[in-house]
Amino acid sequence: MQHVEIENVHKSFGSVEVIKGIDLSVAKGQFCALLGPSGCGKSTLLRMIAGLEAVSSGKVFVNGADVTNTHPAKRQIAMVFQSYALYPHMTVRQNISFSLDVAGRPKPEAAQRTEEVARILQLTDFLDRKPAQLSGGQRQRVAIGRALVRSPEVFLFDEPLSNLDAMLRVQMRFELAKLHEELATTMIYVTHDQIEAMTLASKIVVLDAGTISQVGTPLELYNQPANKFVAGFIGSPQMNFLKGRMETVAGREVRLELAGSGSVAILARGGVEDLKPGELEIGIRPEHIRPCNPGDAEANLSGRVELVEHLGNSTVLYVSTGSGRLVVQRSDDLSIRTGDTIGLAVDASRAHVFGADQRAI
Amino acid sequence: MTSMSVGTATHPAAGKAPTIAGEKKHTRYIVAAVCIFLIALMLFPVFMSLLASIKTPAEAMAAPPTYLPHALSLDNYFKVYDYQVGLPVYLFNSLAVAFLTIVFCLVLAVPAAYGLARFPVPGKEILFVVLLLGLMIPYQALVTPLYLMFSKIGLSNSLVGLALIHTIVQLPFSVFLLRNSFEAIPKALEEAAVTDGCNSWQTLWRVFLPLVKAGIVTVVLFAFIASWNEFLGALIFMSRESNFTIPIMLVNVRTGQHGAIDWGALQAGVVIAVLPCIAIYVLLQKYYMSGFLSGAVK
Ligand SMILES: Nc1ncnc2c1ncn2[C@@H]1O[C@H](COP(=O)(O)OP(=O)(O)O)[C@@H](O)[C@H]1O
Ligand SMILES: [Mg+2]
Numbered sequence: 146m147q148h149v150e151i152e153n154v155h156k157s158f159g160s161v162e163v164i165k166g167i168d169l170s171v172a173k174g175q176f177c178a179l180l181g182p183s184g185c186g187k188s189t190l191l192r193m194i195a196g197l198e199a200v201s202s203g204k205v206f207v208n209g210a211d212v213t214n215t216h217p218a219k220r221q222i223a224m225v226f227q228s229y230a231l232y233p234h235m236t237v238r239q240n241i242s243f244s245l246d247v248a249g250r251p252k253p254e255a256a257q258r259t260e261e262v263a264r265i266l267q268l269t270d271f272l273d274r275k276p277a278q279l280s281g282g283q284r285q286r287v288a289i290g291r292a293l294v295r296s297p298e299v300f301l302f303d304e305p306l307s308n309l310d311a312m313l314r315v316q317m318r319f320e321l322a323k324l325h326e327e328l329a330t331t332m333i334y335v336t337h338d339q340i341e342a343m344t345l346a347s348k349i350v351v352l353d354a355g356t357i358s359q360v361g362t363p364l365e366l367y368n369q370p371a372n373k374f375v376a377g378f379i380g381s382p383q384m385n386f387l388k389g390r391m392e393t394v395a396g397r398e399v400r401l402e403l404a405g406s407g408s409v410a411i412l413a414r415g416g417v418e419d420l421k422p423g424e425l426e427i428g429i430r431p432e433h434i435r436p437c438n439p440g441d442a443e444a445n446l447s448g449r450v451e452l453v454e455h456l457g458n459s460t461v462l463y464v465s466t467g468s469g470r471l472v473v474q475r476s477d478d479l480s481i482r483t484g485d486t487i488g489l490a491v492d493a494s495r496a497h498v499f500g501a502d503q504r505a506i
Numbered sequence: 507m508t509s510m511s512v513g514t515a516t517h518p519a520a521g522k523a524p525t526i527a528g529e530k531k532h533t534r535y536i537v538a539a540v541c542i543f544l545i546a547l548m549l550f551p552v553f554m555s556l557l558a559s560i561k562t563p564a565e566a567m568a569a570p571p572t573y574l575p576h577a578l579s580l581d582n583y584f585k586v587y588d589y590q591v592g593l594p595v596y597l598f599n600s601l602a603v604a605f606l607t608i609v610f611c612l613v614l615a616v617p618a619a620y621g622l623a624r625f626p627v628p629g630k631e632i633l634f635v636v637l638l639l640g641l642m643i644p645y646q647a648l649v650t651p652l653y654l655m656f657s658k659i660g661l662s663n664s665l666v667g668l669a670l671i672h673t674i675v676q677l678p679f680s681v682f683l684l685r686n687s688f689e690a691i692p693k694a695l696e697e698a699a700v701t702d703g704c705n706s707w708q709t710l711w712r713v714f715l716p717l718v719k720a721g722i723v724t725v726v727l728f729a730f731i732a733s734w735n736e737f738l739g740a741l742i743f744m745s746r747e748s749n750f751t752i753p754i755m756l757v758n759v760r761t762g763q764h765g766a767i768d769w770g771a772l773q774a775g776v777v778i779a780v781l782p783c784i785a786i787y788v789l790l791q792k793y794y795m796s797g798f799l800s801g802a803v804k
Contacts, residue, residue, distance in 0.1 A: 195701065196701075197697050197700065197701070216700075217697075217700050217701045218700065218701060218702065218703035218704075222701075223701065224697075224698075224701050226694045226697070226698060227694075228692065228694045229694075230692065230694035230695050230697065230698040231698075232695065232698070232699075232713055233717065234716040234717060243702050243712075244701075244702035244703055247702055247703040247704055247708060247712075248703050291698070291702070295702075
């Protein structure tokens, strides 16, 4: 049995089912991200693991023990809340040592442990301050410290960085990654930010409206999205989706006629033998489209450049084509300008085909 | 008030009157003038009482009255001090009743408000409304039945009984106020306490109570003032001279022995009666700070 296991968990609030049967396992020491758009049930799932929300049905296991009906404090988990939820009337020291104090641990031991945690999180100089006297990043570290001090089996994070500004977020992300490397404790991390999930987690669980859409490593999700939802959610700028008509299948190669103009041959993943000609959808990431001359043999499409964004390390083109607007991203600085008509060559080996049920073929 | 909340650190502008672009400067002077006028209006009678109390007894009773005392004298105070069984007894009675009222109010209102605010009590909204209905029944209508009840169980003519009466009057407001305070605490704080191992009582005691300090202080203040000044209940429930509270004593002083009103002694009594109220305000003032929750979330 894995370190954290969730078996067929359902959750309804009144008549609304928000978690619709989820199975999930997280290995010991793994950093697992629960990723999905706002309202998909990430927090609810995490809170059920924490015990702050009762499951409607199903089971939760931590470290081999069935904790489905166990009090949150006895689950060997610690949670870091999105809002930090620091005790405002206590100093940093009291905040961190509070759980040890409540558990009745000896004072010297608690004090020593608090100092140790403060050292790890670089909070030593702030131990006697109140939360209101701290910056956002420091408060976040206190919230982590409060979890850390309990030496839990599992850390639960609910969007811990979403209250920080962009720069601090990147810094805290790095610190969290380092912390995980240092502690090697199991961590389950809820976020709606795919970059956070991709950079921190070794396992990402993509949730869509209370169900698991796909589970995989960051690169698996990027390279082999199981469906249109995951394909669209992972990657920035977002994947382009084009309507197309399947013409012929040769082996795994599917040839599609694009709406408007052009055609493209894409290597499907399999199971294409009994594919009937008809409407399909093509997904192609901005970084897998190359601008070329409109007349070139490699050009699958052509279109007019609507906007060019120079980001320094990359250039983003918005190209209006017969199949709709495509976003193209190149890492080199292009000399293309707004209003130019260009050809677009699709890297067929990196493109994806989605069937009518939105699953990748 | 110069003592600001700890939240000041994150709000550098806190503590200064906000300056809104385009706001006319003289608006603020007008507001200040109105405030000063109101304060003067409120303080004037108190000030006159104070002046009258330090006149000689004869001058205090003079008609027409003088404004400023011609001679200073503490005779009025000595008179009140020795009035009937003596001021110390009345002071003790009033303080004891007020103290017990505060204790009863807190012991009852804190758990009630906590329960109504944070627990899924079935029908709690209705319970709450019923509780507030108590505020709408005139106190005078309750006194007689309560008196009959209390005499049956031997609580009339007792300080505890009077404190209970004051508690009954003060309780709906206390629960109302504390419930609102408890509800203002973010849910995440409660959940943090739960994951940190607190049971409901520990959450209340160690996390919630410190955060509703302002509400508690308000309840204490109002309970004190209400009990300290309460007259009708004390008049009806207390029939023995040694059990009178300050308001009863003041009325008796006023009536005097021979029908003539002893204004000087009365004003001295008023001044003495006001002092504890001022003292408790000053004492609790620093807990009236805003921003108890600052730094908790976000
Ligand atoms: N206590 C609750 N009562 C009723 N509905 C809730 C409650 N908590 C969450 N929900 C609903 O469940 C859904 C999932 O919420 P949540 O787990 O917070 O989403 P996420 O964290 O992914 O944004 C939302 O539609 C939300 O409105
Ligand atoms: Mg959430």
